[in-house]
Amino acid sequence: MFNKVKLKFRNLNPITKGFLCVIYILIFSFFCKSWQIGLVMNLFVLLSCLFIDEDVIQLIISLKKILLLLIIVAIFQGFSGNEFNYVNALSTIFRIIGVFFVATLYTKVSTQNELLYFWEKCFKPLKLFGVSSSEYALTMVIAIRFLPVFMDEIERIKIAQIARGAKLKTNSIVSAINFMPLLIPILTQAIMRSEELADAMEVRGYSTERPRSLYKKYSFGKYDFLTIFFTTIIIVVLAYIK
Amino acid sequence: MILFDRVSFCYNKNQETSFILKEVSFSFKKGAVNGLIGKNGCGKSTIARLIVGLLEPSDGKITITDEFNAKPYYFSGMIFQNPDNQIVGTTIGDDIAFGLENFNLSSDEINDSINKAASLFHFENMLDIPVSKLSGGQKQMLCIASVIALNPCWIVFDEPTSHLDPWARIEFWKIINELVINKTIGIIVISQLPEDINRFDNICVLNDGEIYFNDSVNKFKELKSLPYGIEFPEGWKLEKLLEDEK
C-alpha cells in the first residue's frame, strides 16, 4: 500500500516536479531567515524522502561533496561582526544545504524526458521574442545528460595520472589546482561529444522547428494537487511567521 | 540503391585544394553487406554523413531509390562509433521512443514500434532499465534498435564493431545478416578491422579522394596490391600463400 503511494509521488507530473523544485529553492533562498526555520524546512525535505522512495542516509552522506563550500561560507558569514556570529553562520548553512537537497532530489526523481518536457514549457514564453524554447531546453538537457559522462572522464584521467606516478593529494584545494591544466582537454572532448550527439539526434529526425509528439502522456492527478496544496500551506505559514 | 554521381566534397569552401572527395561515382545495392574501407582520414565518415543528409555535396548528386518498399519518405539512419555519444534517452524505452517522437507519431504507433524493435534485440522486458546500467555491447545494440524502430531504407554503420568484444561482434554480425536477408533495409558498414572485411559482400575502397576499387569480395581477393594502409585479413594471406605453393 505505502509502496504504491511512494511510486505515485515519485511519478508526479514533470511540471509539478519542476515547479516544486523551483518553489522550494526560492523558499530556502528568501524565506529561511532564521536558523530554526531552516532546520525545520530541512527536516521536512528529509522527511519527504520517505514519500519518494529515496535513501535519506545517502542524501545526507552526499553533503560531503559541498563540505568545503559550507565551511568557507560559514567562516565568512560568522566573522562578519566583531565576534563569531553563530546564528548567521548556521542559518546560511541551512539555506545552502536545503537548496542542495532539493536540487539533488529533483534530478534523482526526474528522467531526462521529464526535464526536457518541463524546461521546454518554461522557456515557451521566450518564443514571443523570437527565441526557440526547445533549443534552450535542449542545451540544458545535453548539459545534464553529459554530467555523469564528464565525471567518468575526470575519474579516468585521475586514474591515468596515478598510473603514471602522480601522487594522489587528499587536500581538495591542492588537487583542484592540479586539475586546472586538464580542463582544456576535457572541455575539448566535451564539445566534440556534444557535436556528435547533436548529429546523432539530427539523423534520428530531431529538429527544433518541427512539432514532436510525446509517447508518455503526463497526466495531472490527485497527487499533483495534493503536493501543490501542501506546498501552498507551507508558503502561507512561512509568510505568516515572517 | 544509393547512387553517387560525380560527387565532390570539401569541408572548407575557400580552400579549393582541400577536396575530400573528387568527383566520385559509385553505388550501393540492397540485399548485400556493403563494406566501405580506406585509411584514416580518407573520408569514410564524410561519405556516411553525405548519405544520411548531415552534409550536402559541394558538387554532383546523390540519389537514393528504393526498389523493395514504397515509403512516402526516404529515411536513412546512421550508427556512430561511440554508443555513449548517441543515446538520448535515460531508459531503453525512452531512447527508442526519441526518434519516433520526432516523426510526430501517435503514442499507440510509438508503443507498437518500440515493442517491435525491442523484441528484435531481446529488450522487451528491459524497457524501463536505465541506459547507464547497460554494457558497451548492449548500448551498441540499443543504438541499432533505436534506428531500426524508425524503419529506415538504409543504415550506415560507422565503425560499429570497434567498441565491441569478440562475442558481441559475432552477435552484431548475426543481426546484420538477418537484416540483409530481409532486404528491407540496405546496409553499409564502415570498418577498419580485417576480420570485418571477411563479412562484406561488396567492398568499396576509398583512397586519396577517389574510389580505388568497388566490386564483390571475390574480385577484391584477387587484387594484386592494395593502397598503402589497407591490408587483407590474415586468413586470406595464408590462403594465397598456400595457393602459391601449389
Ligand SMILES: Nc1ncnc2c1ncn2[C@@H]1O[C@H](COP(=O)(O)OP(=O)(O)OP(=O)(O)O)[C@@H](O)[C@H]1O
Ligand atoms: N568538420 C570538419 N571540418 C573540417 N575538416 C574535417 C571535418 N571533419 C573531418 N574533416 C577532415 O576530413 C577528412 C576526412 O575525415 P573523415 O572523418 O571522413 O575520415 P575517416 O575516413 O572517417 O577517418 P577515420 O578512419 O579516422 O574515421 C580528414 O582529413 C579530416 O581532417
Ligand SMILES: [Mg+2]
Ligand atoms: Mg570516421
